[in-house]
Amino acid sequence: MVKWFWQRDKPRRTLSLRSRGELGDAMRVDFAELAPELNRFLGQAAYLQLGYFETLTRLIRATPELDEKEALARAAGAALSKHRGILEIIREQGEDPTEIMLPFQEHLDAFRRKTIGLRPRETLLAVYITAGMLDDFYLALASSYGETGARVADILSEDDDTGQIVTILRHTIESDGEWRSLLSMWARRLVGDTLLVARQALRTERLAEDGDRVEPVYTELMGAHARRMDAMGLAA
Incomplete structure (x- = not known):
């Protein structure tokens, strides 16, 4: 039986956040109290992945080089x-x-439109950064949903096949100082919008009282983001 590229067996990706066991019981409980209902969690997580797919397929059409199309x-x-x-x-x-998924379409489509750059390389960086940060966020959030959450975590932990995308972006950055400056500024703009999406995924009525409980997770997200930026030769 022939398998398409998305059906191939893939290794699990290494989590950028610490494992749930390393987060500590108190933090996990506090974060769980901010977690949305299961359907809201599933709907947003599913639609985000669909958005990444759509943006990447559009980039394929805008990319002339065959090796980059494959990546x-x-x-x-x-x-x-x-x-x-x-x-x-x-x-x-x-x-x-x-x-x-429908209740989140308008909001998440608006977020995705904000991350479309003037140039394909900006959009490619946007997908890499936003997908990485939000996958990490939903991995942390998944611990709030028992066995179902563990299954979602397994899915989100699969290899995202972005290794070649990092190579493409790194070569672009190394080739021209103007690209380095442009992409650095673009990346900094993306972080705020991405953290806002993460914040809006939580129980907003609880954030007003207990917003500080999610700050350790944001700290972890930013640490993982800094490591991604370092891998491309950019400062976070």
């Missing part, structure tokens, strides 16, 4: 695989995936 196709396939995995969990809950 983007692999990353798009990984996002689609994660999307489908979460949809399967939603269906097993007896829910309609379209209905579960």
Whole structure:
């Protein structure tokens, strides 16, 4: 049986955040109290992956080099695989995936439009940064949902096939000082919008009283972001 690129067996990616066991019981409990209801968690996580897939496929059309098209196709396939995995969990809950995702379409599409750069390289960096930070965030959030959350964590922990994307971006940055400056500034703009998406995924009524409880998670997200930027030769 032939397997398409998104169906190939893939290694699990190494988590950028510390494992749930290293976060500590108090922090996990506090974060769980801010976690949204399960359907909200699943709907947003699934739609985010679909958005990554859509943006990457658009970038394929805008990219003339064949090797870069292949790299983007692999990353798009990984996002689609994660999307489908979460949809399967939603269906097993007896829910309609379209209905579960629909409330978040407008908001997350608006976020994705804000991360579309004037140039394909800016958009490629945006996908790499936002997907990395939000996958890490939802991995941390998944610990609030027992066995179902563990299954989502397994899906989000799969290899995202972005290794070649990092290589493409690093070569671009190393080739021209203006690209380095431009992409550094663009990356800094993306962080605020991405953290806002993460914040809005939580129980907003609890954030007003207990917002400081999520700060340690934001600290971890920023640490992982800094490591991604370092890998490309950019300062966070």
